[in-house]
Amino acid sequence: MLERTIYSAIALATLCLCISFAVVGAWALAAIWLGFGLLWIYLERRKSHALAVLGLLLAIGAAAYASFLGIIALPLVVAVIAALVAWESSRLAHRLRSFEQSEHSDAMVEQHQKRLIWAALLGVVLTLLASLVQLPLAFGWALVLVLIAIIGLVTMLRMINETN
């Protein structure tokens, strides 16, 4: 079940990015992504977790790059969500593999999958809501928001670490 989710998610992310690049005529990027996606699936089939983090980073990087090529947001967001699902499922599979003894692992996988579906749906909903909101932003305001974001990041990470 988990493996099927991983392969499907990688395939979906690859498909979305390849189509997006192909639409704007970036055939080389589409081919590279196709190759990378196949390699990722191949390694996952070999029970290797090696490309999961790189896959997520590259998928987000490719989606970000594609946004500058004038591609619409929806396929890119779907690609990012699919890559996130693949990465997260791969992490769980790796965690389960690394333990010789595990109890109620089927229930754990089931709950994980359900939670992941809900997280993905929340992502889609947030994206759709965001697409409805259009705010004109001056450079000064953008700078202020960046500063707030950086301070927020530091504060949040510190709070999380303290909680743990």
Next chain:
Amino acid sequence: MTARGLISLLIYGLFVAGLATRNGTLLTLALPLIGYLAFGLYFAPNASKLQVTRSFSADRVPAGVPVEVSLTILNQGPLIESLIVEDRLPLGVRVEEGEARILARLAEGESVTLRYSVVSGRGSYHFDELDVQVSEAFGLMTKHAQLSAPGQIVVLPVVQSLRDVAIRPRRTRGFSGTIPARQGGPGVAFYGIREYQPGDPTRWINARASARSQEQLYVNEFEQERATDVCVVLDVRRSNSVEIGKDSLLEYAVQAAAAVSDALLTRGNRVALLQYGQSLNWTIPGYGKMQRERIFQALAEARLGDSIAFANLENLPIHLFPARSQLIFISSLIDDSDQLFRNLRARGFQVMLISPDPISFEYQLSPKLPTFELGRRIARLEREQRLTRLRRIGIQVVNWDVSMPLTQLAQVALSRPAVFIPEA
């Protein structure tokens, strides 16, 4: 980097890049990641209430025998979506089968049992804390804790069965045993002849001696066999042992102490054990199986140590030993202790010295260089000289080349009484 850190960085990377380039799509790409992180935060585990109990398949085992460790973890709090329990093993214990950690999902009231087998060398091992990691399904928000589940296993030394330990102390106890008592009476070994007394069995009559006398009959007398007091002194001074890597001469000394104590207790003697090293570890004299357990427990915990007070054997507390009893020293005798042995002999103790040979032990484990060979020969000569001096003062010396099994040595050297070499 943790998963939480990675996702946070990606979110802020996209956010900052989106604001800096005023590209709304980049901000949109961050939203699924925010949703994912929000789920992790929302379902972050609260304070968990876990109860752990530890049990062992056996808490006293001989060295090399696996022990199954079972840890039962009961969840008395709300559902734990992901629980990782990892047991902390004491130093010197290694996992033989299974794994000392488990991954589980525990509903309220549910329990899970972690099972694995460990093996270790001789010693007493205390298990205490285990690491617990509780997280939500994604493993983004984790709480770490240490839970206490104390337990102890004692790994006893390997005991080799010795057929006999030939000792002849000057004083024996009143109970019958196997030690020749230097007194005539019922027994097996011939002791002497005496005049016939009414009531003596006729088969005891010595025909030859009686024939020489016209008036009196003579009967054979046998040597009584009694139980005796034996004190085993184990030298655990670091300065008197050799350690090369993981191999230590102490292990052989402990093995000898265990075998000798076992053999003497089996034959009904009263045995005590004194460990002389960093401190004095005295196991008071006793008989039987309980005493065997006490001695083995003490031997299991025997460790090398140093102390200024016990730097040499001269400070041995002789008053602890029953008067004129048998002492069995187990020491590699690297230092010179002639004076102590003279004192002991002068006080009427019978002394046996079982000495695991440090020279052959060290030579066996060292590279065979020509310079080593010369050194070995000189050291051997010095040692031979020292042991000969001890033999001359009436010490029963058993030089044990540890490449030879103890049982083989016992057949050769421990099954017959000492040969006394008079001083020149």
